[in-house]
Amino acid sequence: MRPSHDDSRTAAQGGPVSPAPGEFPVPAPQPDGSYSVYPYQGLGPGRPAPAKRTVRSRAMIVSGALAVVLGAAAVLLPAQYVVESPGPTFNTLGSAGDSEIIEIEGRRSYPTKGELDLTTVYVSGGPSTNISIFQAVGGWANNDDVVYPTEFLYAPGTTSDEVDEENAAAMTSSQESAVAAALTQLDIPFTQELTVAAVVEGSPAEGVLQAGDTVTAVGDTLIDGIDSLRAVLNDGGGSAAEITVRRDGNEVTESVTPRQSDSGVYQLGIELATSFEFPFEVSIGAGMEQVGGPSAGMMFALGIVDRLTPEPLTGGRHFAGTGTIDAAGNVGPIGGIRQKLIGASDAGAEYFLAPADNCGEVVGHIPDGLEVVKVSTLDEAVQAVEKLAAGGSAADLPQCTP
Structure with missing residues (x-):
């Protein structure tokens, strides 16, 4: 966050201007009975104060006070923007x-040696913190920052x-998926289970499957993850599928016709939640309690x-990167790739690994000296x-191009 600054100004107020001796012209009466307005106060003994000047002065005082109140509100009330x-x-090493x-x-x-940096975005504003209008303006003025309306990133009432x-929750899920992906990459076996988190209203599974069911098989095919479930359903071409689930400690088989x-x-x-059982323990993220979201997974x-x-x-x-x-x-x-x-x-990274689906935001925003591979x-x-570690060139690897 950047410190706000106060651009308000206070004006020095002088006292009334005294006319020179002998300069007290008689105010000319107006058709409505009031007197002409003079550029100074005090028309001499017995001379009445001009009525129009009094009305105008009060209006100026009221409008000035209102301007001060509105100005203070603009400075003190939180701006409805988020600065990234x-x-x-x-x-990570x-x-x-x-x-x-x-x-x-x-x-x-x-x-290990070298660096595999995960990158983050600092978010100011939104439901978690308030920012002033000066901070929002500062974000617009800073080429390193991006400013969004709050509702662009957060649903109303969040x-x-x-x-x-x-x-x-997203960080925890990304860590579990990262372990599973790494073990898959290294051909280290592990098990995973798919549990029904919710049943969509009006879907084929409504009234048949239940939240909390663990899907173990479809027909004779054992289900060890979302990919095997998708494959067996697509291979069935829409025919009724015999879904075996573990429910309250018992195995139950239900017939569901996919749509x-x-x-x-x-x-x-159905909405599915995945749980894993790994052959050894991998703990991730110690000392990073303030970092959240799924973008560090890769x-x-x-x-x-x-x-x-x-x-x-x-x-x-020295590598850095991001991606779920x-x-x-x-x-x-992921979001915020320009800031990442x-x-x-x-941080001194030489290379940056960027998700292919973010390439549209990468092009034209690569800092000097950093090479990006999609x-x-x-x-x-x-x-x-x-x-790249062996001395290869980033130009020979997939690039983000216009």
């Missing part, structure tokens, strides 16, 4: 405070507690891959880091 600024970076950002127990890990809870969506895939009409996954690989992945080079990740290793777009590019450059999957990110 470049935030700090965190090396290093530590935050007294703790390593990635800790692995129950499996051998290896020394509270700061709701924002904090959502960001914390084809506008995109051509077959769906049951960099967490890269850090885990490096820690579980005998040879250092980076070759001692799912258990299958797909990299997704600046933050990475300020990636769509964790595998592409790993290959890019390995090639």
Whole structure:
């Protein structure tokens, strides 16, 4: 946040101007009975104060007071804007405070070198904090910042507690997905379960499946993740599917006929939550309690891959990046990438790994000295880091182009 400044001014007020001796002209009476207005006060003994001057003076005092009140309100009341600024970076191979950002127990890990920075955006305003109009104007004037109307980022009525809870949940989910993606990349087996979080009203599953059901099989196909569920439903071509779920400790089989969506895939009409069981413990994010959201997923996954690989992945080079990740290793777009590019450059990064779906915002906003490589999957990110660490050129890797 930037300190506000006060552009208000106070005017020196002088006393009434006294006329020179002998300069007391008799005010000329007007048709309405009032007197002409003079550029000074006091018309001499026995001379009445001009009525028009009194009315005008009162109007000026009232309007001046109103201007002061409105000006103070503009300065003191919070502006309905959000300012995004470049935030700090965190090396996923290093530590935050007294703790390593990635800790692995129950499996051998290896020394690393170089940096794999996750990047952040500092957000001022919105439900969590208030900003003044001067801070909003300062954001517009600063090329490193972006200013949005509050309602562009937050639904009306959203509270700061709701924002904090959502960001914390997204961070936890991204960490679990990062572990799953890293283990998938390294061919280390693990298990995952799909649990019905909610049943969509009017969907094929309504009245058949229940929130809390864990999907274990469709027909004879065991379900070990969202990809296997999607595949078996699409292979069925819309025919009735025998869904086996674990419900209240018992296995139950229900028949549901999937419905084809506008995109051509077959769906049951349920919202799913994924839980994982890994063969060893991976703890992520110690010392980063103030960082939330899902956008660090890819960099967490890269850090885990490096820690579980005998040879250092980076070759001692300085990488930064951003992007969501799912258990299958797909990299997704994020917000605030312009500020993250600046933050990475300020931290001394040589290379930046950007989600392919963010390329439209990357073009034209790359800081001098920073080379950007676009990636769509964790595998592409790993290959890019390995090639650059070995002395390859970023120009030979996928780029964000106009």
